[in-house]
Amino acid sequence: MKVTIIDYGAGNVPSVERALQRLGADTQRTNIADDVAAARALVLPGVGHFAALMRALGTQNIRAALISAIQKGVPYLGICLGLQALFESSEEAPGLKGLGLLSGNVSALPANVKLPHMGWNQIAAKLDSKLLQGIDPAAYFYFAHSYAALRSNGSTIATCCHGTSFAAVVEAQNIFGVQFHPEKSGDAGARVLENFLRIAA
Amino acid sequence: MSLAHRIIPCLDTDGDRVVKGVKFVGLRDAGDPVALAARYNAEGADELVVLDIAAARDRRPTFLQTIRRVAAELSIPLTAGGGIRALEDARAVVRAGADKIAVNTAVVARPELISELSREFGAQAVVLAVDAKRKGDHWDVMVRGGRESASLDAIEWARAGVSHGAGEILLTSVDRDGTQCGFDVALTAAISKAVSVPVIASGGAKLPEHFVEIFREGAADAALAASIFHDEVQSIRTLKQFLAANRIEVRLPC
Numbered sequence: 001m002k003v004t005i006i007d008y009g010a011g012n013v014p015s016v017e018r019a020l021q022r023l024g025a026d027t028q029r030t031n032i033a034d035d036v037a038a039a040r041a042l043v044l045p046g047v048g049h050f051a052a053l054m055r056a057l058g059t060q061n062i063r064a065a066l067i068s069a070i071q072k073g074v075p076y077l078g079i080c081l082g083l084q085a086l087f088e089s090s091e092e093a094p095g096l097k098g099l100g101l102l103s104g105n106v107s108a109l110p111a112n113v114k115l116p117h118m119g120w121n122q123i124a125a126k127l128d129s130k131l132l133q134g135i136d137p138a139a140y141f142y143f144a145h146s147y148a149a150l151r152s153n154g155s156t157i158a159t160c161c162h163g164t165s166f167a168a169v170v171e172a173q174n175i176f177g178v179q180f181h182p183e184k185s186g187d188a189g190a191r192v193l194e195n196f197l198r199i200a201a
Numbered sequence: 202m203s204l205a206h207r208i209i210p211c212l213d214t215d216g217d218r219v220v221k222g223v224k225f226v227g228l229r230d231a232g233d234p235v236a237l238a239a240r241y242n243a244e245g246a247d248e249l250v251v252l253d254i255a256a257a258r259d260r261r262p263t264f265l266q267t268i269r270r271v272a273a274e275l276s277i278p279l280t281a282g283g284g285i286r287a288l289e290d291a292r293a294v295v296r297a298g299a300d301k302i303a304v305n306t307a308v309v310a311r312p313e314l315i316s317e318l319s320r321e322f323g324a325q326a327v328v329l330a331v332d333a334k335r336k337g338d339h340w341d342v343m344v345r346g347g348r349e350s351a352s353l354d355a356i357e358w359a360r361a362g363v364s365h366g367a368g369e370i371l372l373t374s375v376d377r378d379g380t381q382c383g384f385d386v387a388l389t390a391a392i393s394k395a396v397s398v399p400v401i402a403s404g405g406a407k408l409p410e411h412f413v414e415i416f417r418e419g420a421a422d423a424a425l426a427a428s429i430f431h432d433e434v435q436s437i438r439t440l441k442q443f444l445a446a447n448r449i450e451v452r453l454p455c
Contacts, residue, residue, distance in 0.1 A: 014298055018273065047300075048323035111397070116325040116368045118399050119422065120205040120247055120452045140205055140452040142247075142278060144300075144325040162204065184278045184300065186242075186454075 001201050002026045004039035006066070008046075008056035012183060016045040016079065019183040023194050031056075033065040041200035042066070042074055045183070046081025050106065050147065051093035053081050063099070070101055075174045075200035077193075080145060083170060083177030092147045101175060104152040109145075113163035116146045121180075123168040125158040131169055131176055131195050132158060139188035141168070141180035148179055205452040206416045206444065207247035207423035208437055209401060210430045212237060212271070214283075215255040216263045221379070221428045231431045234267050239274040241430065244437040245454025248278045250371070250425060252303065254346060256284025265297045272298025280328055280371075288317050295322060303371055305330040306344040309351045309358075312365050319366025328401075329367035331359055333388055334375040340388055347375045355388070356395045363396045370400045371425065377405025381429070384411055389419035401425050407434065409443040416449050 003020055007013045007029040017027050020043070028035065036042065044066075046053050057063040070076045078086055087098045090106035098106070109117055120140040125132055141160075148166035149156070160168035160179065170177040176196060182189035212219045212234050219231045238249055251271055253264040261284065268281050281294040282303025291302045302322065308314045308329065318327045332347050333340040333355035340355035351358075359370050372392050374385035382405050389402040399422035402415045406426040415421045429435040441451045 012300065015272065015275075015300070019276065047326065048321075114397060114399050114422065116398070117204070118325055118369060119207050121203070144278070146324065181278075184276065186245075186276050190276060 001041065001197055002028060003041045003043055003197070003200070004028045004030060004035055006036065006042065006044045006062060007031050008053060008060065008062070010046050010048060010053070010081070012045045012047050012079070012181065016043060016183045019190060019193055020197070023190065023197060025197055031060050031062065033061045036062050036065040036069060039069055039074055042069060042076045043079065044076070044082035044085065045079045046085065047144070048081065049092060050081060050084060050090040051096055053085055054093065054096050054098065067099055067101065070175060073174050075196070076176060077196045078177040079183070080179060080181060083167070083179050084147060084149065086170065086175065086177055087149055087152070090147055102152065102155045102170060102172060104149055104155070106147050107150045108147055109166070110163040116144055117162040118144045121160050121162065123158045123160045125169075127157050129157040129169060129171060130199055131171060131178070131192055133195050135188055135191050140185070141182070141188060142184040143180045145179060203450060204422070205247070205450050206421070207401070208412070208440060208451070209248045209250055209423050209425040210237070210241045210246050210437065211250040211252065211403070211425050211427045213252050213254045213427060214264065214267055216260050217267055219431065220254065221431065231428065235270045235274060237431060238271040241437060242275050242277055245441055245452070246277060246437050247423070247452060248280065249275060250280045250282070250303065253283030265293055268294055268297035268299055282328070282330060287314070288321060291318055291322070295326070301326045301328050301369070303328040303330045305332065308362070309342065309344050309353065312361065315362055315365035315367050319368070324366050324368035327367045328369045328371050329359070329362035330371040330373065331355055331362070331392070332373045332375050343375050347378070356391055359392050359396050363398050367398065369398050370396060372400055372402055374404035378403070379428070380405050381407035383407070384415040384419060384421070384424065386414055386419040389415060389421050393420035393422070399423065409435070409440050412440060412444060413447050413449060416444070
């Protein structure tokens with residue numbers, strides 16, 4: 001199974017790559033649109049600012065290739081910002097468009113709790129999840145973010161709560177997204193990646 | 202369902218070895234960073250911190266190599282610090298595999314560096330390390346490995362650091378560091394109350410009760426320790442079981 005990891009310069013690309021390789025996946029790191037267009041499975045890791053991600057995808061001409069590949073049915077896993085990018089927009093960068101593949105917006109977490117939401121938290125699955133198959137419902141995952149999809153219009157499969165409830169896992173046909181970092185979430189995180197590899201195979 | 206309290210082992214390194222001192226001095230060898238990292242990852246550590254305490258320019262390549270080798274062992278987040286004086290230093294440790302960057306002395310001299318790091322890597326990647334020492338009715342910020350006073354109030358400095366863009370505070374009590382007499386509860390509670398970001402308490406841990414105390418009374422979000430883990434005075438697994446039995450929310454390893 002060959003997985004194409006979109007490398008727009010985010011810090012967590014090497015650890016995502018390493019985590020996938022540990023599971024036996026063949027990985028390709030790229031910032032070239034043609035590679036994205038030819039991909040069999042796509043992973044978009046991401047940390048940092050929404051604007052930095054969307055601008056990088058735009059200037060590297062990856063955006064159109066990515067949208068078209070996902071619309072054709074190529075399995076996609078978005079991690080952290082890679083989940084947020086799926087929506088229409090983010091409060092972190094007003095005026096910038098997300099990929100718009102899922103309806104809904106990304107908002108700031110409320111200021112009545114410590115931010116960033118940083119550390120290990122549990123999630124609550126609402127529906128049958130392909131990504132969470134075989135994972136202990138009490139498992140913890142590592143989060144590090146201040147923005148989240150609070151209203152995701154039906155694509156949310158599991159929620160997490162920090163000041164408010166938000167999308168921890170989204171699934172819609174071939175589109176998958178996790179707000180946490182599976183590459184930093186120990187055995188439970190490895191299982192999520194393994195499930196994605198199985199779905200994409 | 203809420204955030205688990207984190208247990209974070211810390212590797213103070215000099216070149217490619219882990220060292221440990223008492224009250225920031227009297228260093229001794231405490232092992233191989235890669236072997237310790239692998240052990241902590243397996244035992245259920247929630248994160249790992251690696252600090253280059255020598256932070257000598259000529260030994261920088263060795264430190265980066267240590268980061269790379271440690272990162273390869275981990276499926277948990279890694280923070281690296283020590284000797285980060287400019288954006289370029291931070292880029293090098295992030296490229297080597299660190300998820301977060303801890304800054305201390307350099308940002309006391311030039312707080313704008315915090316904003317530069319935060320803009321480039323995001324606030325979640327910028328850890329402001331504050332070394333605090335009791336002085337009369339307040340806590341003084343110490344720099345250069347705890348040796349020099351920066352003539353700053355620790356609470357005000359932590360607040361300023363957060364407003365510059367730090368996403369977390371790594372708070373070390375210079376008075377307690379290496380003493381194994383327990384964390385500084387008053388200091389940690391004061392800083393935790395003053396800032397809107399998570400606080401990692403450090404310095405003085407030995408007994409499991411010290412951890413219960415710092416989470417319950419010190420309002421710490423995470424607790425960091427070094428020698429008690431290296432010397433196997435305390436295992437992370439049994440520490441977490443003790444915390445869970447005391448109704449402190451932790452992530453129990455499987």
